[in-house]
Amino acid sequence: MQGIKxxxxxxxxxxxxxxxxxxxxxxxxxEQQFPFTISNEGELQGKLGQExxxxxxxxxxxxxxxxxQLDDTLKIWKNVKGSFIYNFNTVKSGIGKxxxxxxxxxxxxxxxxxxxxxDVLSDLPFNVYETTxxxxxxxxxxxxxxxxxxxxxxxxxxxxxxxxxxxxxxxxVDFKTGSQSTKVSVxxxxxxxxxxxxxxxxxxxxWQQQICFVYDKNTLKKIGEFKYEGEGWGLCNDGxxxxxxxxxxxxxxxxxxxxxxxxxxxxxxxxxxxxNLNELExxxxxIYANVWQEDILVSIEPSTGRVKDLINCFNIVNQIRSATxxxxxxxxxxxxxxxxxxxxxxxxxxxxxxxxxxxTFSPKNT
Numbered sequence: 001m002q003g004i005k006x007x008x009x010x011x012x013x014x015x016x017x018x019x020x021x022x023x024x025x026x027x028x029x030x031e032q033q034f035p036f037t038i039s040n041e042g043e044l045q046g047k048l049g050q051e052x053x054x055x056x057x058x059x060x061x062x063x064x065x066x067x068x069q070l071d072d073t074l075k076i077w078k079n080v081k082g083s084f085i086y087n088f089n090t091v092k093s094g095i096g097k098x099x100x101x102x103x104x105x106x107x108x109x110x111x112x113x114x115x116x117x118x119d120v121l122s123d124l125p126f127n128v129y130e131t132t133x134x135x136x137x138x139x140x141x142x143x144x145x146x147x148x149x150x151x152x153x154x155x156x157x158x159x160x161x162x163x164x165x166x167x168x169x170x171x172x173v174d175f176k177t178g179s180q181s182t183k184v185s186v187x188x189x190x191x192x193x194x195x196x197x198x199x200x201x202x203x204x205x206x207w208q209q210q211i212c213f214v215y216d217k218n219t220l221k222k223i224g225e226f227k228y229e230g231e232g233w234g235l236c237n238d239g240x241x242x243x244x245x246x247x248x249x250x251x252x253x254x255x256x257x258x259x260x261x262x263x264x265x266x267x268x269x270x271x272x273x274x275x276n277l278n279e280l281e282x283x284x285x286x287i288y289a290n291v292w293q294e295d296i297l298v299s300i301e302p303s304t305g306r307v308k309d310l311i312n313c314f315n316i317v318n319q320i321r322s323a324t325x326x327x328x329x330x331x332x333x334x335x336x337x338x339x340x341x342x343x344x345x346x347x348x349x350x351x352x353x354x355x356x357x358x359x360t361f362s363p364k365n366t
Contacts, residue, residue, distance in 0.1 A: 034112055035060040036104050041116050047270060048095055048123040048304070051087040054116065058082060062104045069093075069100050090120045095305040096249065096266030097273055122270045122306040126298075129311045129361040134345060138178035141331070141354040142167070147195030147204065147235065147279060148336035148349065151217060155338060155347070158195035158204050161188075168192035170204050170213075170220060175347065175356060184220040186213065194235030194279055196242065198256055203242060205232030212259060226259035234280035236287060238302065243287060245277040251287065251300070265305040267298070274298060274307060281337040281346075288346075290335050297337065312364070316348060316357050323354070 036058040046052035058065065061081040067074040075086060088100065098120065103113045139145075144167065147158035155175040161167040168190055171183040186192050186204070190213075193205040201223070202215040208231055214224040234245040241253040241262055253262040267274045267289075276292035286308060287300040297311040313334055320331050332351035339346055340358075349356045 035062055035106055036065065036102070036112065036114070038102070038114060038116055044116055045119040045121065046088075046090055047121050048090050048306075050090055050123075052090060052118050052120070054086045054088060054100065054118075056084055056086060056102070058084075058104070061107060063107050065102060065104045067100055067102055069098060074100070088118055093120055094265065095120050095122060095268045119268075119273055121268045121272065122304075124270060124306055124308075126269050126307045127309045128364040129309050130364050131311060131313050131315055131348075131359045132362055133316060134358045134360060136358065137176055137356045139349050139353055139356040140178050140180075141352055144332075144351045145336040145349050145353070146193045146351075148338040148347065149195055149197055149236075149281070150338045150340045150347070151197045153340070153342065156195060156197065156202060156217075157336075158192050160191050160193060160207065160351075162191075164189055164191070170195060170202065170215065172220070178356070182220050184215065184222070193232045194245070196235045196237045196280075198237045198239070198242065201256075203235060203256075205235050205244065207231055207233070228254075228259060233292075234278050234289065236280035236282040238282050238287075243280060243282065243302070245280055245289065247276055247278065247292065249273045249275045249277065251277065251280075251302075251305070265302065267300050267305045267307060269298075269307040269310070279335050279337055281339055283339045283346075288337050288339075290333075290337060292335075293333055295334055309361075311361050313348065316355075316359070317350075320350065320353055320355060 036056055039055045039057055044052055058081045065077040065080050067086055098118045099115055101113055101115045105111050144160045146160045149156050155173045157173050158170045159168055166188050168186040169183050171180040173180050190209050191207040193207050195204045197217050200217050202217045204213045210228055212226040213222055216223050231246045233247045236243050242256050244252045249266045250264050252264050255262055278290040278292040281288045287302050289298050295314050295317040298307045299309040301308055317334055324331060331353045334350045336349040345358050345360055347356055347358055
């Protein structure tokens with residue numbers, strides 16, 4: 001009886017090995033049947049101005065092979081076989097992350113496709129700056145700061161509300177005391193995000209509700225709203241367009257009258273794509289951005305998406321963390337950039353921070 005059990009066990013193990021072998025053979029056959037491959041798929045990165053080579057190996061003759069990006073046909077090859085290179089034009093694409101789809105058709109009419117992702121980085125190294133605190137002021141520690149902006153000497157602040165209990169608002173704030181002279185609550189379930197002031201209007205994004213509220217900047221009375229697709233994070237303006245982030249590496253320029261998209265840029269250093277772009281401020285021709293969950297700011301060239309400067313804010317973040325005690329609301333990430341033209345200084349704060357810092361930036365000593 002024991003011998004029969006052993007024999008059954010051996011037969012079962014042999015059956016499993018046979019099935020596994022068949023599966024492996026089928027997989028090999030499928031790989032062999034795929035008519036083309038991309039040999040450098042993990043190395044598709046280059047800098048603005050350079051061509052990025054995509055190395056293709058066509059094993060079986062293809063009647064046609066097409067390279068496509070979104071709805072644009074980049075190149076068409078006919079009757080191809082063997083090794084060749086497609087050079088991606090980064091000058092035309094600009095900085096960012098791009099998916100290129102290759103579609104091949106065999107002489108028998110069967111289609112195959114493969115998609116690869118290319119990273120186009122900045123062609124210039126960035127500068128590193130340190131933050132110097134000039135002075136600090138009280139900030140309401142119950143404010144989940146999402147937007148911060150000066151209009152002259154008047155500071156405006158917009159908040160979010162993680163508890164969804166009605167704490168989202170936009171307010172005029174006395175930056176020296178932290179007190180609010182005018183405050184307008186945003187109805188639940190709207191979660192407030194970035195704000196900016198352009199002409200006599202204040203614009204306030206919402207996170208996932210896809211609504212931009214528009215207020216009279218003097219009275220904070222709501223005078224309109226816009227709908228948009230996707231998430232809203234940070235907002236600023238260059239005097240002509242509204243500039244909006246959504247937590248990715250993309251910044252969207254919008255018409256302030258219609259809220260229609262005018263153009264988009266993606267953001268990168270010469271080392272990597274920069275994602276999680278959050279609160280924004282436009283100062284002297286550059287876009288300054290918080291990077292969510294990082295203790296830094298970056299300044300961005302609006303025409304290209306190049307990161308010009310990386311600004312280290314570790315000193316103020318560490319000051320907030322060291323002052324935290326168990327009885328207070330726990331401060332969260334650095335978020336909130338406002339520039340005061342009269343003093344040429346920046347004001348920085350964060351979510352649930354008890355302090356508003358007036359700072360300047362200076363090159364890091366090397």
